[in-house]
Amino acid sequence: HVQLQESGPGLVKPSETLSLTCTVSGGSIRSYYWSWIRQPAGKGLEWVGHIFTSGSTEYNPSLEGRVTVSLDTPKNQFYLNLGSVTAADTAVYYCATIFVTTGKPSFDIWGPGTVVTVSS
Amino acid sequence: DIQLTQSPTSLSASVGDRVTITCRAGQTISTYLNWYQHKPGTAPKLLIYAASSLQSGVPSRFSGSGSGTDFTLTIRSLQPEDFATYYCQQSYRTPWTFGQGTKVEI
Numbered sequence: 001h002v003q004l005q006e007s008g009p010g011l012v013k014p015s016e017t018l019s020l021t022c023t024v025s026g027g028s029i030r031s032y033y034w035s036w037i038r039q040p041a042g043k044g045l046e047w048v049g050h051i052f053t054s055g056s057t058e059y060n061p062s063l064e065g066r067v068t069v070s071l072d073t074p075k076n077q078f079y080l081n082l083g084s085v086t087a088a089d090t091a092v093y094y095c096a097t098i099f100v101t102t103g104k105p106s107f108d109i110w111g112p113g114t115v116v117t118v119s120s
Numbered sequence: 121d122i123q124l125t126q127s128p129t130s131l132s133a134s135v136g137d138r139v140t141i142t143c144r145a146g147q148t149i150s151t152y153l154n155w156y157q158h159k160p161g162t163a164p165k166l167l168i169y170a171a172s173s174l175q176s177g178v179p180s181r182f183s184g185s186g187s188g189t190d191f192t193l194t195i196r197s198l199q200p201e202d203f204a205t206y207y208c209q210q211s212y213r214t215p216w217t218f219g220q221g222t223k224v225e226i
Contacts, residue, residue, distance in 0.1 A: 045156075045164070045207055047216040060215045094163060104170040105211040106154040110163035 002027035004095050004111035012089075012118050018082040022095030022111060029053075029076045033098035035107060036069060036080045038091040046091075050098060051078060085118045092116075122146055122210050126219035133224060139195040141222045143208035148188045152212035155184055155193045158221075159204045167206075168193065198224070 008020035022034070035050035049059035051069045059067045063082065071078035082089060092113040099108030123146035133139050143153065151171035158164040166175045168184035171191060181196040195202055203226055208219040 044220050045158075045209070045218040047209075047214075047218070058214050062215065099166075099169065101173070102170060104152050105216075106166055106169040107156070107164070107209070108166055108175075110165075112163050 002032070002097060002109050004097070004109060006093060006095050006111045006114040008093075008114060008116070010115055010117060012085055012116060013120050014086055014118055015084055018080070018085050018089060018116055018118070020080040020093055020095075020114065020116070022078050022080075024076045024078070029071055029073055029078065033100070033105070034069070034071065034078045035096045035098050037094045037096055037107065037110075039094070039113075040088070040091040048080065048082075048093075087118050090116065090118045121215055122149060122213055122217055124208050124210055124217055124219040126206075126208060126222050128222060129220065130223040130225060132226065133198050134226070135198055135200055137198045139198050139202075139224060141193045141206055141208075141224075143186075143191040143193070143219050145189045145191070145210060145212075149210045149212035151187045152210055153184075153186065153191045154209045154211065155182075156207045156209065157202075157204045158207060164207070195224075 003025045005023045012018045036048040049069045051057045066083045068081045094113045095111045096107040097109045098105050125144045153171045155168040156164040172184045183194045185192050205221045205223045
């Protein structure tokens with residue numbers, strides 16, 4: 001049974017880089033696809049980006065090239081880096097698996113989320 | 121981007137009520153539509169995938185329907201644990217997008 005856990009700094013200064021780790025347990029990172037989703041306080045959910053086991057990635061264009069998702073297979077972890085952050089990047093960040101059936105993806109298993117605040 | 125519009129944005133209901141939430145897509149998305157339940161301080165939970173398939177472990181009182189641009193999530197008999205915010209999400213084309221959410225309150 002796959003479980004996910006986000007970790008990383010809860011406070012990041014404006015213009016710096018937000019870096020988060022998602023640790024996968026109960027399954028191999030080679031067996032799934034992986035995604036990051038965030039939710040600013042009082043707002044809805046926003047897809048950030050995802051990575052396939054091949055290493056190919058897709059990102060939300062709204063993040064204007066600031067985002068990178070990568071994975072470390074031996075460590076069973078994947079990562080989010082978001083550069084040049086502003087207060088608008090303050091949110092709860094979730095990592096999630098992507099479940100694909102009949103070619104249709106969905107976010108199957110989610111981590112509990114981690115709060116990141118951008119402030120000086 | 122494909123916009124998803126949920127209605128209503130909030131509703132008040134009682135235990136035992138039948139609840140229907142709709143999600144309209146800005147363009148046709150076939151059945152690339154998923155539904156999630158989200159309670160404060162917890163991880164969102166996948167309820168329905170591919171518009172009408174019930175995720176394993178989800179009670180059968182939840183059902184989904186629709187294709188193209190119009191979709192519906194129905195809760196047949198609302199239970200106390202169902203009070204939450206519900207989101208639709210499309211995976212037809214990136215950027216994958218979510219509806220703005222429907223809060224189901226007592």
